[in-house]
Ligand code: AMP
């Protein structure tokens with residue numbers, strides 16, 4: 175079987191690695207891929223947004239199954255282009271990916287179908303938003319309606335910050351048209367958990383839980399990033415929480431999307447806040463999380479192609495998802511200065527240390543081959559993942575492995591998984 179993976183980050187490297195373990199797969203292509211993915215797949219320089227070229231490439235090579243990693247192509251309808259060409263594709267249609275593509279849509283859906291989430295109002299006019307804020311309870315959360323690289327959420331502690339936030343999103347248009355409309359949401363407190371779920375349009379099966387660390391600096395300080403590290407499972411995601419979420423969040427969302435004529439196939443990522451009043455949805459994504467995937471897939475026992483194909487064919491109910499009874503931690507090695515300004519093109523040393531070492535993974539996020547050497551090519555450079563029999567051991571292993579790698583402006587957080595210590 176020939177598989178095409180669309181994307182070129184750490185998430186896609188983790189997907190490609192898992193696909194490469196499938197006995198059913200004998201050839202993997204990646205568009206555009208990266209230097210790490212190139213060790214397992216043939217990389218082709220086609221943009222993730224170029225539906226026409228991607229479909230033509232897949233046809234020419236006789237690709238049997240395509241997996242779309244990132245949000246932008248899904249929200250833009252790249253999966254639909256494959257379906258229309260009669261090709262099997264894993265990832266939601268444009269109609270379903272709106273669950274991530276518009277926060278106003280997802281909030282309205284949750285309200286209509288009684289799915290627990292924060293109270294909110296939607297605004298497409300800055301004056302009206304500010305008038306509302308003048309009597310609102312602080313802190314408060316402002317969210318750009320559209321896609322903003324995970325950075326369109328502003329937590330405002332007081333009215334001045336909130337007014338400045340409205341200006342940033344709606345008037346200065348820091349995130350372009352994504353901020354034409356904003357959602358203003360009640361501030362919630364609690365533990366955050368990410369649960370990625372396989373979906374076949376009707377059935378939904380959650381994978382093991384994970385937790386991301388979105389801020390750039392230790393102690394959850396600094397700017398929001400794409401994610402600086404993850405651990406799995408989350409010790410806060412108990413059986414009771416799981417039971418509640420399966421009924422009131424996961425299946426409820428699948429049913430709601432179906433009722434709206436937007437059957438969801440692919441991975442639904444539920445970002446949850448475990449509040450005093452029970453679990454509530456922070457956000458949905460229409461894809462695998464990055465870097466959640468880097469800790470979830472290494473723990474999955476199933477053949478990923480079997481599961482993904484069952485999703486596309488509408489027979490996910492036949493599949494029993496199985497995860498190792500262990501833990502995994504991923505520490506992102508970034509370029510110093512990320513997510514603002516940083517230098518690229520630094521030579522990376524030590525990658526070979528991971529070769530053939532069980533339980534240790536070096537996922538490439540922003541790397542490229544230059545004059546025969548692998549160099550840094552992004553803010554997030556590598557995701558160092560290690561497993562262990564429990565979270566503490568996995569964390570110690572992952573941090574030990576971060577020392578195997580060196581490059582000039584290497585930066586990482588030192589407290590990934592620190593929350594684990596709170597429960598023991
Ligand atoms: P989102 O992209 O919607 O997940 O938001 C990014 C981050 O902002 C989340 O991971 C939370 O840490 C935080 N956040 C989002 N919405 C809320 C909320 N209503 N209350 C508190 N924190 C929030």
Ligand code: GLY
Nearest residue numbers: 386401463464465
């Ligand atoms: N790690 C959060 C995301 O993928 O959006």
